[in-house]
Amino acid sequence: MYTLWYKHRCGDTFTIADAVRRNNSLVTRAANFATATRNKHCGAALELVHFNPVLVEKVQELKSLDEVEAAALIESSLRSFSEMDDFMRLAGVVKHGVSCHKRDDGQKQLVDLGRDCWLYLRRFLKVSDILDPM
Structure with a gap:
């Protein structure tokens, strides 16, 4: 016992x-x-x-x-690290800044988001959500 x-x-x-x-x-x-x-x-x-x-x-x-x-x-x-480039750099997604190749179909891409839109998304996105490279 x-x-x-x-x-x-x-x-x-x-x-x-x-x-x-x-x-x-x-x-x-x-x-x-x-x-x-x-x-x-x-x-x-x-x-x-x-x-x-x-x-x-x-x-x-x-x-x-x-x-x-x-x-x-x-x-x-x-x-x-609230801005897109700073966040993505800290999270290890990019080395310098976010850039995208131009699309042939004209669809919007991440870099096309306005600052207000990014900051709204950022409220729900945390650094820990980004996986480390294997």
């Missing part, structure tokens, strides 16, 4: 500790994106936890900023 109870309790403790570790890792990667490291995984983390007050504290700690400056830096970092 004791063994079953112990396994049940340790299993719960591990699950909680693992969730805390993953959340802490996300906040750390998001703070790294806001302060220096501009890569896909850190950008994806920033999209997930940009609203978290612990992120502001982490950025304050890393950059020695006050709360308002840290929040502004986070917001600026989030906006830094």
